[in-house]
Amino acid sequence: AEKESEDSESERILLTPKDLKSAVWRFFGFWSVKGYIIDKTNVIFKLCKKPLLYHSTTSNLTTHMQSCHPEEFSRECHDEGPALKQSSVTSFYTTNTTQPLPSAKQEEITQKLTEFICKDMRPISIVDGEGFQNFVRALNPRYNFPSRGTMTRKSKTISKLKMTAANFSKSAVDSYLLEKKQKLVEVKSDKLINDCPTRWNSTYDIINRALEQQAPVAAVKNVLQPFKTATEVLSTDKYPTVSAVLPLQHILVRQLQPNSNDSSAVKEMKMKIAGDLQSRYLNEKQAFMLLNTASYLDPRFHRLNHLPEEQKTQVWAKILSELTTIMEESKSECADVQPDARKKTALSAMGNLFDGVYSQTQSSAEEGIKALEHEMDMFEREATLPADENPLNWWQKSCGMYPHIARLAKTYLTIPGTSVRAERVFSSAGNIVNKKRSALAADQVDRLVFLTNNM
Numbered sequence: 001a002e003k004e005s006e007d008s009e010s011e012r013i014l015l016t017p018k019d020l021k022s023a024v025w026r027f028f029g030f031w032s033v034k035g036y037i038i039d040k041t042n043v044i045f046k047l048c049k050k051p052l053l054y055h056s057t058t059s060n061l062t063t064h065m066q067s068c069h070p071e072e073f074s075r076e077c078h079d080e081g082p083a084l085k086q087s088s089v090t091s092f093y094t095t096n097t098t099q100p101l102p103s104a105k106q107e108e109i110t111q112k113l114t115e116f117i118c119k120d121m122r123p124i125s126i127v128d129g130e131g132f133q134n135f136v137r138a139l140n141p142r143y144n145f146p147s148r149g150t151m152t153r154k155s156k157t158i159s160k161l162k163m164t165a166a167n168f169s170k171s172a173v174d175s176y177l178l179e180k181k182q183k184l185v186e187v188k189s190d191k192l193i194n195d196c197p198t199r200w201n202s203t204y205d206i207i208n209r210a211l212e213q214q215a216p217v218a219a220v221k222n223v224l225q226p227f228k229t230a231t232e233v234l235s236t237d238k239y240p241t242v243s244a245v246l247p248l249q250h251i252l253v254r255q256l257q258p259n260s261n262d263s264s265a266v267k268e269m270k271m272k273i274a275g276d277l278q279s280r281y282l283n284e285k286q287a288f289m290l291l292n293t294a295s296y297l298d299p300r301f302h303r304l305n306h307l308p309e310e311q312k313t314q315v316w317a318k319i320l321s322e323l324t325t326i327m328e329e330s331k332s333e334c335a336d337v338q339p340d341a342r343k344k345t346a347l348s349a350m351g352n353l354f355d356g357v358y359s360q361t362q363s364s365a366e367e368g369i370k371a372l373e374h375e376m377d378m379f380e381r382e383a384t385l386p387a388d389e390n391p392l393n394w395w396q397k398s399c400g401m402y403p404h405i406a407r408l409a410k411t412y413l414t415i416p417g418t419s420v421r422a423e424r425v426f427s428s429a430g431n432i433v434n435k436k437r438s439a440l441a442a443d444q445v446d447r448l449v450f451l452t453n454n455m
Helices: 002-011 023-027 059-068 070-084 087-098 103-119 124-128 130-139 148-170 172-184 202-212 214-234 242-255 264-279 285-296 309-335 346-354 361-380 391-398 403-412 420-436 442-454
Strands: 012-015 028-033 042-045 051-053
Touching: 023 028, 023 059, 042 059, 051 059, 059 070, 103 124, 124 130, 148 172, 148 202, 202 214, 214 242, 214 264, 242 264, 242 285, 285 309, 285 403, 309 361, 309 403, 361 403, 391 403
Parallel strands: none
Antiparallel strands: 012 028, 028 042, 042 051
């Protein structure tokens, strides 16, 4: 948080909106970051950096200039003459003095400031001095001062490099392991260089040697980046995750295909990870079929693009079988409500007479299967939902169009794809029982765990 605050502080510049035409705005502006004004209720005087309340009028701004900075005000008025009365000229000056410096110029001035501190042996805190800042702003009011953190952060980075190099130089085992890993990732087996205050160029050498070792680490990071995304996706409890397991596995294997720019170490790493991923679920047919069924019921993956045609057919057959069971259960539930036997008419007896010859049972079953196949066919023709959309919202709107598939989706999509959520619940239970109330009854623990994870 402190680092972010320092970064934000160093990026702030004073900005005066072009639509403010009054001449007084030559001397005032708002703090902004990357062209966006942070606070429009406080205006900053450019000479002393004092904040003043701003309520759409400039009377208090003029009063502050005349009472607190009469010399600067009179000098500026004398130098510019009629410019303070002409909005067009004022607009020109406002734009000229409040626009940020080009990055190249900003960097050049900062470099000169660094040289000044080094050659004249000044403390870094000089950049915080009000008098020094006023002096530099008189030379170039558009210059954005670096904070002390800008320079001390670089010093901390070098200190960390020193500590790392020192640790390796003290341990023969660590040095041996470093050399072994360097050969593995095809980096020149050079020892890390430490910074020495009495040796010229040692700071440059330590930074340069560290950068030489950086490329292999960056390559490994790029290989692992998709896995970070995948684990974050599967760890959520805001939407179904079990349906994404096999599609993510398929995508990760594709991401691990070696390319011509990979080093031999990176290629070997990709091959081993891909081989491990591809071996998952091969001998677990029940789990494999469950995951594919869940993927089919998710409108993001319902076309099963991660499967070959043969396996797609097997999944469709399984789903059709389960949908048939659901339909039969629905019919049996309706059949449980039997009419009163006393209300039967003569036509009922006639129906019994012809039953078995002109029965509709067989044709009704066939029609039911055809209806389910049609429902599946229509569902498969649905446009694929974007991967970052919540499939539960889609089913909430579309369950009436696919009633049988919707019932099956309720069964499968409620299964979590990982045990992360369960582990969080157990962590909550442990926190409640062990740290907060060690004498709670079991039913109270259950209630507290439920409230903790659902409020």
